[in-house]
Amino acid sequence: MKITNRLSWKYVRDEIHHEILSGRYGPGDRLPRDADIANQLNCARSTVQRAMQDLSDIGLVERRRKGGTRVHPEPVTRATLDIPITRHEVEKKGARYGYQLIRQEEMSAPRTVLAAFELTSPVSMLRIEALHLSDNRPYMLEDRWVCINTVPEIRDVDLKIQSANEWLVLNRPYSRCDLRFYAISADQKMSEMLGAKIGDALLLIERSTWIDGAPITTVKTITTPGYQLLTSS
Amino acid sequence: MKITNRLSWKYVRDEIHHEILSGRYGPGDRLPRDADIANQLNCARSTVQRAMQDLSDIGLVERRRKGGTRVHPEPVTRATLDIPITRHEVEKKGARYGYQLIRQEEMSAPRTVLAAFELTSPVSMLRIEALHLSDNRPYMLEDRWVCINTVPEIRDVDLKIQSANEWLVLNRPYSRCDLRFYAISADQKMSEMLGAKIGDALLLIERSTWIDGAPITTVKTITTPGYQLLTSS
DNA sequence: TGACATTTTAAGTAGCTACATATTACCGTT
DNA sequence: AACGGTAATATGTAGCTACTTAAAATGTCA
Numbered sequence: 117m118k119i120t121n122r123l124s125w126k127y128v129r130d131e132i133h134h135e136i137l138s139g140r141y142g143p144g145d146r147l148p149r150d151a152d153i154a155n156q157l158n159c160a161r162s163t164v165q166r167a168m169q170d171l172s173d174i175g176l177v178e179r180r181r182k183g184g185t186r187v188h189p190e191p192v193t194r195a196t197l198d199i200p201i202t203r204h205e206v207e208k209k210g211a212r213y214g215y216q217l218i219r220q221e222e223m224s225a226p227r228t229v230l231a232a233f234e235l236t237s238p239v240s241m242l243r244i245e246a247l248h249l250s251d252n253r254p255y256m257l258e259d260r261w262v263c264i265n266t267v268p269e270i271r272d273v274d275l276k277i278q279s280a281n282e283w284l285v286l287n288r289p290y291s292r293c294d295l296r297f298y299a300i301s302a303d304q305k306m307s308e309m310l311g312a313k314i315g316d317a318l319l320l321i322e323r324s325t326w327i328d329g330a331p332i333t334t335v336k337t338i339t340t341p342g343y344q345l346l347t348s349s
Numbered sequence: 350m351k352i353t354n355r356l357s358w359k360y361v362r363d364e365i366h367h368e369i370l371s372g373r374y375g376p377g378d379r380l381p382r383d384a385d386i387a388n389q390l391n392c393a394r395s396t397v398q399r400a401m402q403d404l405s406d407i408g409l410v411e412r413r414r415k416g417g418t419r420v421h422p423e424p425v426t427r428a429t430l431d432i433p434i435t436r437h438e439v440e441k442k443g444a445r446y447g448y449q450l451i452r453q454e455e456m457s458a459p460r461t462v463l464a465a466f467e468l469t470s471p472v473s474m475l476r477i478e479a480l481h482l483s484d485n486r487p488y489m490l491e492d493r494w495v496c497i498n499t500v501p502e503i504r505d506v507d508l509k510i511q512s513a514n515e516w517l518v519l520n521r522p523y524s525r526c527d528l529r530f531y532a533i534s535a536d537q538k539m540s541e542m543l544g545a546k547i548g549d550a551l552l553l554i555e556r557s558t559w560i561d562g563a564p565i566t567t568v569k570t571i572t573t574p575g576y577q578l579l580t581s582s
Numbered sequence: 583t584g585a586c587a588t589t590t591t592a593a594g595t596a597g598c599t600a601c602a603t604a605t606t607a608c609c610g611t612t
Numbered sequence: 613a614a615c616g617g618t619a620a621t622a623t624g625t626a627g628c629t630a631c632t633t634a635a636a637a638t639g640t641c642a
Contacts, residue, residue: 124624124625124626125625125626133522134522137520137521137522143519149591149592149593150592150593151592151593159626159627160626160627160628161593161627161628162626162627162628163625163626163627165593165594165595166625166626168593169594175431179592179593179594180592180593180634180635180636181591181592181593181594181633181634181635181636182590182591182592182593182633182634182635182636182637183591183592183593183634183635183636184591184592184593185592185593190433190434190437191433191434191518191519192431192432192433192434193431193432193433193518193526193556194429194430194431194432195429195430195432195526195528196427196428196429196430197427197428197429197430198408198425198426198427199425199426199427199428200423200424200425200426201423201424201425204423285424285426286376286424287370288370289366289367289370293426293428293580294579294580295428295579295580296577296578296579296580297530297552297577297578298552298575298576298577298578299532299533299550299551299552299553299574299576300532300550301534301548301549301550315534315548316534317532317533317534317550317551318532318550319530319531319532319552320532323426341532342531343531343532344529344530344531345529345530345531346527346528346529347526347527347528347529357594357595357596358595358596382621382622382623383622383623384622392596392597393596393597393598394597394598394623395596395597395598396595396596396597398623398624398625399595399596401623402624412622412623412624413604413605413606413622413623414603414604414605414606414621414622414623414624415603415604415605415606415607415620415621415622415623416604416605416606416622416623417621417622417623418622418623
């Protein structure tokens with residue numbers, strides 16, 4: 117007799133999750149095969165498959181063909197971050213969004229930018245500096261490089277009107293996105309731009325994107341003092 | 350005739366993804382129902398369902414019963430972060446991990462801690478301060494509060510030997526985890542502990558966890574200067 | 583014993599049916 | 613026109629079968 121058909125794959129997932137956390141299976145241990153679990157819980161293998169897929173997504177177990185399923189040997193806290201288009205972020209707070217293009221210049225990418233893309237030979241890129249405003253006050257400073265080869269259309273976009281941030285997110289899909297977060301002290305220039313004091317601690321978000329191995333853009337987003345980045349869920 | 354059975358649901362996903370990014374469907378637009386797409390692409394509805402589920406997971410579309418599927422009105426960059434147990438993080442870099450308990454004290458949680466848990470009435474908690482070391486050099490400073498009611502066993506753990514970080518991750522599942530990232534300037538105490546200079550910009554990671562609505566722990570992880578947090582994929 | 587080919591295994595994918603569930607859409611009544 | 617109940621509908625879930633694929637395990641031969 118089936119356990120029930122009300123209980124979803126989530127029930128199976130939580131059941132397994134519970135068994136792992138109760139100590140029945142420790143880090144690195146191998147779990148029974150899907151079919152056996154299905155048998156034991158009186159459900160279809162496909163239901164176990166879905167449950168396991170989810171446990172794998174959150175990093176609790178590792179699955180390999182033929183290798184079976186085992187508890188992740190190094191448990192991690194996995195979190196999801198949503199980074200919206202800056203305009204939406206500002207408007208969601210009820211503030212008026214503003215935008216200033218500071219600089220736009222085509223030039224050969226410096227070593228540090230090439231490094232972010234894991235490139236060695238020089239590439240021509242469009243450098244863009246811009247300031248995002250919230251209610252006319254500085255909100256975020258953006259230092260961006262766009263690969264001309266990959267995104268030639270960027271030349272025809274009027275970046276005084278639409279921010280590169282928004283145009284790229286809306287028009288250029290990416291297949292890979294690397295993010296890094298770190299803290300820096302505001303230097304003279306940043307403090308002027310952002311209305312901060314020299315030496316203020318600022319959160320910096322660096323993002324690089326590729327499409328099928330070809331570099332699209334890399335951007336340093338420098339936030340104002342006190343800025344906090346939160347997880348979604 | 351079926352298109353093929355080699356092409357997985359990922360093909361369907363990418364097909365739809367492409368249609369969205371080509372401008373055929375803009376932010377907020379409604380997509381055809383799964384059944385129609387299945388028909389058009391000559392595949393089963395379940396295949397479209399899986400593809401759509403994935404697009405929904407990465408935040409590209411929104412799905413609602415009866416409401417259908419529509420392109421997410423505010424496109425986001427969704428990223429996944431893996432935060433490992435600090436010991437593993439250090440060891441993975443090839444360094445020797447060390448750990449020092451600085452303080453352990455049971456007391457009533459202050460207002461700021463209650464706020465992190467969205468609580469109003471006072472609760473007794475265990476306050477733990479500890480320092481993680483990498484090759485005998487300071488690596489991370491941890492300022493933690495553990496809810497005694499939810500995790501009474503914490504009293505019996507010898508925190509001079511095993512870090513609360515590791516014990517909790519291994520023994521206490523959570524159903525909710527909030528993270529926040531921001532930058533601060535090192536004050537006198539932090540600079541002493543971490544071997545930094547006063548005023549150095551430090552990345553701070555704050556994490557709070559709950560199990561079924563009951564608070565487990567909240568921790569401020571203060572990193573050393575130059576620390577970078579990277580996305581996994 | 584070691585290198586290489588073959589078999590076996592367990593997860594991954596696709597397709598189908600049937601039913602559940604959450605909304606929207608509609609329609610009738612007041 | 614406002615309200616409320618009902619029907620219609622698109623997605624969500626469960627179960628089953630069949631087949632694919634990666635990789636571990638085994639066997640074979642030099």
